[in-house]
Amino acid sequence: MIRRDWTSPAGTAHWLLISQVEHARLSGELCRSWLAVQALPIDIREELVAAVFRHDDGWAEWERAPEVDAKTGRPREFTEMPLPESLAIWSRSIDQSMALGDLAPYVISGHFCALMRRFTHWRDQGPEQVALGEAFLSDQQAKQTVWLDRWRATDPAARTVSLAQQALAWLQLFDALSLWLCCAERKDVQEFDPPVGPKFTLQPRSAEEILVSPWPMEGATLSLELTGRVVQAVKYGDAESLAKTTGIPTLLRWELLE
Numbered sequence: 001m002i003r004r005d006w007t008s009p010a011g012t013a014h015w016l017l018i019s020q021v022e023h024a025r026l027s028g029e030l031c032r033s034w035l036a037v038q039a040l041p042i043d044i045r046e047e048l049v050a051a052v053f054r055h056d057d058g059w060a061e062w063e064r065a066p067e068v069d070a071k072t073g074r075p076r077e078f079t080e081m082p083l084p085e086s087l088a089i090w091s092r093s094i095d096q097s098m099a100l101g102d103l104a105p106y107v108i109s110g111h112f113c114a115l116m117r118r119f120t121h122w123r124d125q126g127p128e129q130v131a132l133g134e135a136f137l138s139d140q141q142a143k144q145t146v147w148l149d150r151w152r153a154t155d156p157a158a159r160t161v162s163l164a165q166q167a168l169a170w171l172q173l174f175d176a177l178s179l180w181l182c183c184a185e186r187k188d189v190q191e192f193d194p195p196v197g198p199k200f201t202l203q204p205r206s207a208e209e210i211l212v213s214p215w216p217m218e219g220a221t222l223s224l225e226l227t228g229r230v231v232q233a234v235k236y237g238d239a240e241s242l243a244k245t246t247g248i249p250t251l252l253r254w255e256l257l258e
Contacts, residue, residue, distance in 0.1 A: 102151035
């Protein structure tokens with residue numbers, strides 16, 4: 001779950017809670033519209049787009065009753081999860097994606113393993129946490145080899161290792177783009193480097209209008225929207241008290257412009 005600071009029209013502090021499943025859906029909308037992705041062979045493109053849409057499906061169960069941080073009383077967001085819970089959620093996402101083919105679990109597993117290697121704070125949480133994290137990485141690396149070999153076996157000349165790695169890089173890009181939109185109202189220019197094509201910038205013109213240059217998508221504009229839930233920024237005692245809170249459904253909209 002994403003927890004975003006939110007100020008009501010009356011000036012009181014709230015949080016906007018955004019589902020990881022919704023964030024992934026936004027990632028998928030971006031992926032589906034991207035010209036360089038559309039240029040991929042149709043079977044690869046379709047599985048990649050599906051993987052991006054569904055890369056956080058494992059969060060659905062947890063988000064039915066989001067947890068609260070015992071110390072702060074805040075709804076726990078995705079960067080604050082205990083390692084065992086993160087690994088369980090990621091594993092569910094990977095396992096559920098296996099129905100899509102072999103490329104999908106390969107890229108989703110690779111995405112979560114890359115996060116483990118990038119954010120290494122779990123290595124400072126004692127030998128049990130280190131052993132748990134290393135076991136996850138080892139297990140997923142072995143599975144990635146199987147998925148990659150099976151995916152390549154049907155057409156090794158076209159289904160190259162570099163193309164599979166490019167697919168992983170696309171998932172990472174669209175995940176980052178969606179998080180950039182979801183986690184805060186942006187005011188500064190942000191540059192991104194896609195796996196194919198030139199670097200591009202996102203320049204906010206307002207809370208809802210963002211200029212993209214050079215334009216990388218189909219059409220001259222892309223309209224995006226996402227539903228979140230606004231709750232009061234107070235200290236919650238537990239997940240049950242948060243679940244009982246009457247949240248206000250809120251729609252976020254963005255217009256990406258050439």
